[in-house]
Amino acid sequence: MKKDIQQGTKAVWAGEKEYLAHGATQVPVVLSVAYGYDDMDDWYNVAIGKKKGHIYGRNTNPTVQAFEDKVKVLEGAEAATSFSTGMAAISNTLATFLVPGDRIVSIKDTYGGTNKIFTEFLPRQQIEVVLCETGNHEQIETEVAKGCNILYLETPTNPTVKISDIERLAKAGHNAGALVVVDNTFATPINQNPLSLGVDLVIHSATKFLGGHADALGGVVCGREDLIEKIYHYREINGATMDPMAAYLMLRGMKTLHLRVRQQCKNAMELTNYLKTKEIVEGVYYPGLETHPLHEIAKKQMKDFGGMLSFSVKGGVDTVRHLLPKLQFANRAANLGAVETTVGPARTTSHVECTPEERAAMGIPEGLIRVSCGIEEIEDIIADFEQAFNYVRSALEV
Numbered sequence: 001m002k003k004d005i006q007q008g009t010k011a012v013w014a015g016e017k018e019y020l021a022h023g024a025t026q027v028p029v030v031l032s033v034a035y036g037y038d039d040m041d042d043w044y045n046v047a048i049g050k051k052k053g054h055i056y057g058r059n060t061n062p063t064v065q066a067f068e069d070k071v072k073v074l075e076g077a078e079a080a081t082s083f084s085t086g087m088a089a090i091s092n093t094l095a096t097f098l099v100p101g102d103r104i105v106s107i108k109d110t111y112g113g114t115n116k117i118f119t120e121f122l123p124r125q126q127i128e129v130v131l132c133e134t135g136n137h138e139q140i141e142t143e144v145a146k147g148c149n150i151l152y153l154e155t156p157t158n159p160t161v162k163i164s165d166i167e168r169l170a171k172a173g174h175n176a177g178a179l180v181v182v183d184n185t186f187a188t189p190i191n192q193n194p195l196s197l198g199v200d201l202v203i204h205s206a207t208k209f210l211g212g213h214a215d216a217l218g219g220v221v222c223g224r225e226d227l228i229e230k231i232y233h234y235r236e237i238n239g240a241t242m243d244p245m246a247a248y249l250m251l252r253g254m255k256t257l258h259l260r261v262r263q264q265c266k267n268a269m270e271l272t273n274y275l276k277t278k279e280i281v282e283g284v285y286y287p288g289l290e291t292h293p294l295h296e297i298a299k300k301q302m303k304d305f306g307g308m309l310s311f312s313v314k315g316g317v318d319t320v321r322h323l324l325p326k327l328q329f330a331n332r333a334a335n336l337g338a339v340e341t342t343v344g345p346a347r348t349t350s351h352v353e354c355t356p357e358e359r360a361a362m363g364i365p366e367g368l369i370r371v372s373c374g375i376e377e378i379e380d381i382i383a384d385f386e387q388a389f390n391y392v393r394s395a396l397e398v
């Protein structure tokens with residue numbers, strides 16, 4: 001698809017045509033595990049990758065490929081490969097390239113599961129992991145310059161929406177000969193395209209905004225063809241393959257990605273402005289706030305500031321316990337990026353794997369509430385928060 005086509009048009013059309021069958025206008029869900037061949041030479045040529053086609057579902061599947069193609073076009077990548085979950089995309093990507101003795105530099109605020117890979121699993125394979133203060137670009141540059149095989153970033157981060165300057169850090173990474181990887185889940189390809197800012201690989205938990213309906217798990221990695229081929233090979237052998245039904249739900253969800261994200265960004269900005277006026281709210285974290293310490297970087301590299309925000313409340317966990325059950329139009333759940341507004345404390349969602357001490361070290365207050373804005377009408381969401389705050393004020397006198 002041509003470069004000057006807008007993202008929203010790509011979200012609807014990209015990646016599908018090649019996979020349509022029998023005149024259908026929608027990509028079919030191909031559940032077949034294996035693909036049969038009468039011609040032994042054909043079979044052989046497909047098997048060794050000399051000819052296009054499918055052999056076995058752990059390797060490739062037409063529905064899954066249509067999903068990969070759509071993401072590839074939206075991220076402006078040469079290639080993409082997909083996974084059963086976002087964490088599989090992350091762990092398989094790291095495992096493809098890291099060997100004992102390597103050094104990986106990242107930030108303290110990565111997604112909780114990613115953080116666990118860094119603190120629990122990589123060190124026991126003799127891989128050195130250095131986690132820098134998120135947003136401290138000088139520290140990251142210094143650590144990268146000391147030697148770095150992979151520079152791993154996530155921006156905005158979960159749950160305090162800190163920002164890393166992708167272009168600046170990609171340069172630092174490449175100067176050190178590192179592979180630069182960005183988890184783009186929070187921004188979505190609608191708001192941010194890290195490949196155009198110089199990184200090598202972009203990862204998404206497709207479970208979140210790409211799918212958008214909290215009904216399918218998936219992950220995807222995009223980038224240069226030679227890199228994606230290596231990651232694909234690791235995944236086809238190790239087996240964290242995306243399910244065809246999940247791929248279909250992702251494809252269907254992504255057709256409205258631009259519309260959903262547009263509304264989610266608008267809702268996030270308006271909810272932020274409302275929360276700022278509430279006395280019970282101690283702090284609001286949203287990269288669209290001009291007072292956000294890394295706002296200027298966000299403005300430079302993002303088209304809009306995303307659907308994720310967080311805020312902390314006076315009275316900590318006790319306030320959270322009273323406030324959240326009162327919300328009528330919000331799921332109290334661990335996911336994000338869905339059409340419904342979703343709320344949860346970091347201690348039970350993004351950073352449930354961490355101890356309170358680890359969370360404190362990451363600057364995540366126990367009374368922090370993460371909000372993934374949905375696509376509802378914002379007036380109703382604000383009214384909902386208003387009545388919940390009123391209830392808490394009378395119940396707890398805070």
Ligand SMILES: *Cc1c(COP(=O)(O)O)cnc(C)c1O
Nearest residue numbers: 085086087088111185205207218
């Ligand atoms: C959810 C999430 C992941 C992990 O994705 P799963 O699909 O749950 O495995 C990784 N990174 C970020 C930023 C996420 O929000």
